[in-house]
Amino acid sequence: MSDELLTELRGAVLHLTINRPERRNAMSPAVLQGLRDGIARASADAAIRAVVITGVGEQAFCAGADLATGKSFAFDYAQPYQGLAELLRTARHATVPLIARVNGACMAGGMGLMAMCDMAVASDKAIFGLPEVKVGVFPAQVLAVLQNLVPRRVLNELCLCGEPISAQDALQVGLINHVADDLDAKLDWLLARLLNKSPAAVRRGLYTLKTVEAMPFEQAMAFTESQIGLFALTNDAREGQLAFREKRAPNWTGS
Template identity: 65%
Template structure:
């Protein structure tokens, strides 16, 4: 395994830490492929309840592409798909919740990593931005995962001015769930409210949410009315309803 990405399982959580502080945790091919492999691993192991994505240190969550390398935008044009796009596809298919722990600057491709996650908590000192226009580029792939999170006017402003926003504004526009001086305290509080819920409901629920995102109203209705019956067939659904009637805490099997 490359040291560019640290993978650690802590109880029910899989922690993915971009470990390139000398490059402000800019992405590398090893970072992209490592996150993709870890998502596959987490989805294959029922014991993993959530994936936490963060960066080493306090300066940066992820600064995006490594412009210092001079190879950040060098592609193999014989391949129809790129590494970053493939990672976004992989995250889209994940039924394990992904949480971004934004510990510092979140810029350019880092905004893509943030946006591909299902939820996010941020340090109050973090800053967010899409500065690609400053170097003659545009956050093209990032838009696919970012465009449904925030309003069009603010998105356009971020893209065409390249100017950053602070953590409070990121919270105000819906880019993150929580902002705190102690980012780990906010993360722990969010995770605690996830871990006591049905693993099966969360797994199937994320599958449902991601599939209806681009459906028309009638397509979504047809899909969800079939899915609700499948929710009810799970062991967790039966246990949850029984525990409700018996006025006790449910004991989840995740099935």
Template identity: 70%
Template sequence: MSTDPELLIERRGQALWLTIQREDRRNAINGAVLDALGRALADAGGDPTVRAVVLTGAGTRAFCAGADLQTGQSFRFDYSQPYQGLADLFREARRCTLPLIARVNGACMAGGMGLLAMCDLAVASRNATFGLPEVRVGLFPAQVLAVLQHQLPRRVLNELCLTGEPMDAERALAAGLVNALAEPEGLDEAVEALLARLLDKSPSAIRRGLYTLKQVENLGFEQAIAFAESQIGLFALTEDAQEGQAAFREKRAPKWTGR
């Protein structure tokens, strides 16, 4: 376990759990949180013993309330720098080939929606709420759109952005923003159940599979199919592919090497 002033990093079996430690500020984002999350994702991606990452917030009130507006510094960037903190975190998540799972334990607002959207899978408490309230303070969720726009129907996204009004967990599930809902007291159990469905699969197939999913997302058909043609042969060359097919023929459980 590693305790950062802003981020708790815990190893739970083959999963790395990242918990934003700002419960008194509803786990709002600041520079320290962004830096710590980016480092943690980069380190996890380089550790072959880590199979998945779970992202959540401390307590039960909020997953992440977005930028910490109380500081008065949240949107004062150094514009001489072309890369900014939240965008860099989204870039790091995009490069990551480990499954990222959002454990949404409460309010998920503004930049918190970006953290949710940068994850590959999400489990939410039934009392969670979701929203993009930036227009209420004269702003707009511009950076968040880069990771959120393909995860929601356009009319739903427009409504969230333009009205600033939140939606409940049931509507978030119906819209495809999260994979599953759980009672608050059963949230960890639901996350562990999802992890179990991932961790018995081939590490190399998941790693290369996430890479492929992310590469083809914005490609046209001809580009996507050409890229896929180049990838399928590489999948077949892995030790896991050979082992998985042998296990299938021999009617036994595979023994993955992750290579």
């Protein structure tokens, strides 16, 4: 891993931290690749139960593209797949929950990093925005992960006006799950609620949630009819139901 992205496994949780405070934790090729590698690692390792994505310090979660380089939008158009888009694809196919720890400003492409996560907890001092129109571009790629999170009129205003909103406003429109003055305490609370559940149910459940999102009703029903049968075949399902009957805590194996 590059020094621009810190990686730490704390128990069953993989923490990926953007380490570019001098650039307000703006994205770089190394950051994008490191996030992709970390998420892929977590999806392949059954011992990892969650991934937390955040930025160093208290000023910024991620400010988006690094405009100071002058090369932020200098893509190689001979390559059909670009860095941020590939990261969003990797996150979309992840079967381990991704949690954004929004410690400060979450702007532009940083909104994409936050929105690609399955849950988000924010500091009460965090702000959120899509300021691309102020520099003559548009938040095109992040629309793929933002458009189903907030009402269309809210998304239109964020994209077209480019002005930021507060953490409380972000909470009100459904952009994030929780706002807290003690960010880490709230993150630990959320992780505790996640990590004591069936690993098998969470992984297959996350796959099911992501798959049905774009399906029409009849297709979704046909798909979920088969999925519920597969859930019931897991060892965790058998153990969970047995533990319920025996009035004890389940012993999950994740299989």
